[in-house]
Amino acid sequence: MTDKTGEVVLEVDGLSKHFPVRRKGRELLTRKARSVHAVDDVSLTLRRGRVTAMVGESGSGKSTVARLLAQLHKPTSGEIRLHGKPVDTRGGRRFRSYVRQVQMIFQDPFGSLNPVHTVRYHLSRSLRIHGNTGGNLEEALRELLTRVQLTPPERYIDKFPHELSGGQRQRVAIARALGANPEALLADEPVSMLDVSIRLGVLNLLRDLKERLNLAILYITHDIASARYFADETLVMYAGRVVEGGDSETVTQNPAHPYTQLLIDSAPDPDRPARADEVGGEPPSLIRPPAGCRFNPRCPHVMERCKTDLPPRLEIGDTPGHWAACWLYAEGVAKPAPVATGEAAG
Ligand SMILES: Nc1ncnc2c1ncn2[C@@H]1O[C@H](COP(=O)(O)OP(=O)(O)O)[C@@H](O)[C@H]1O
Ligand code: SF4
Ligand SMILES: [Mg+2]
Numbered sequence: 001m002t003d004k005t006g007e008v009v010l011e012v013d014g015l016s017k018h019f020p021v022r023r024k025g026r027e028l029l030t031r032k033a034r035s036v037h038a039v040d041d042v043s044l045t046l047r048r049g050r051v052t053a054m055v056g057e058s059g060s061g062k063s064t065v066a067r068l069l070a071q072l073h074k075p076t077s078g079e080i081r082l083h084g085k086p087v088d089t090r091g092g093r094r095f096r097s098y099v100r101q102v103q104m105i106f107q108d109p110f111g112s113l114n115p116v117h118t119v120r121y122h123l124s125r126s127l128r129i130h131g132n133t134g135g136n137l138e139e140a141l142r143e144l145l146t147r148v149q150l151t152p153p154e155r156y157i158d159k160f161p162h163e164l165s166g167g168q169r170q171r172v173a174i175a176r177a178l179g180a181n182p183e184a185l186l187a188d189e190p191v192s193m194l195d196v197s198i199r200l201g202v203l204n205l206l207r208d209l210k211e212r213l214n215l216a217i218l219y220i221t222h223d224i225a226s227a228r229y230f231a232d233e234t235l236v237m238y239a240g241r242v243v244e245g246g247d248s249e250t251v252t253q254n255p256a257h258p259y260t261q262l263l264i265d266s267a268p269d270p271d272r273p274a275r276a277d278e279v280g281g282e283p284p285s286l287i288r289p290p291a292g293c294r295f296n297p298r299c300p301h302v303m304e305r306c307k308t309d310l311p312p313r314l315e316i317g318d319t320p321g322h323w324a325a326c327w328l329y330a331e332g333v334a335k336p337a338p339v340a341t342g343e344a345a346g
Helices: 025-029 062-069 093-101 119-129 137-147 166-178 196-213 224-230 248-253 258-265
Strands: 008-020 035-047 051-055 077-082 102-105 184-188 216-221 233-238 241-247
Touching: 008 062, 035 051, 035 062, 035 216, 035 241, 051 196, 051 224, 062 102, 062 184, 062 216, 093 102, 102 166, 119 137, 119 166, 137 166, 166 196, 184 196, 196 216, 196 224, 216 224, 224 233, 224 248, 224 258, 233 248, 233 258, 241 248, 241 258
Parallel strands: 051 216, 051 233, 102 184, 184 216
Antiparallel strands: 008 035, 008 077, 233 241
16 A cells, blocks of 8 residues: 555545436426435545445435446536536536546446457457556456456456346446546445345455555445445435445444434345335435435434434544534534344344
């Protein structure tokens, strides 16, 4: 590892994304435009040589955050800074440099590789577009495949996606991202579509890349146990908002937000993700999200102010940097009894 470990690569401040909803029926007669509040006021920091996990149930806005960071969506509001510089104008030089430095890995490795093209095509294209052939394409290709542990490289280089296993395809997708020589990787549920038996291998590869290439990684998952295993820091998303954050060990062993506590309690088996209905109740509408704390209709500790006032990030005080957006941690409120989570997070 170089001495730059921990240096800030990507910073996100107050990021929001609202998708307009098409009006139908009687709504066409009114002027009211409705929108899905997919992501609201999300702030996070990605650092060199560190993995940040973003955990949440389906529909909580995780992929939208990744797509905003990959510049695939335009934010409704908020700022994204790469090495301190805001990225605003699309298509300009700074924008192109950004999309090279921040690469995304998608959930479905089959969907993200073109079935009519070989591994050689996918990787050569990435190396050429980003000017990273180093004058010797064959050598650069061998190096990429070796880096993702597809060895010997000649066994894989001329294969088509359908000739590879899911895990091998995801390794090719990772190699393609590395062809850009990125500083940050956005991995959106990179192992959730793979066989349970090979998930760990792909996560270990990402960890190895983090260490050897000093990459900043955003690891998106619905599986909080894998966040504990793999990530340095964990953020918990609920209904488009980040509700808790801190180092992964603390967030998974001493969860502070009632939603995180329920999420951990309801996931006894790390290979079986908690479903929304197991957490109790349904996730709220994002078209008209609940006022105050968005978790208030499902929260066992709900208080009057939770229904009207949005809780800010409040320090928990057990470890530096551990916070929750929950009124229970405001001064003068009696805290709920801690839940036993050590075994559950396994
Ligand atoms: N392009 C889009 N247009 C409209 N709504 C969208 C779009 N993308 C996502 N959404 C909505 O935003 C919310 C968050 O979705 P998503 O970010 O995919 O969540 P997750 O990845 O956590 O499952 C969902 O309600 C989803 O239906
Ligand atoms: S702010 Fe209130 S409703 Fe929201 S999680 Fe905390 S106690 Fe529950
Ligand atoms: Mg998603």
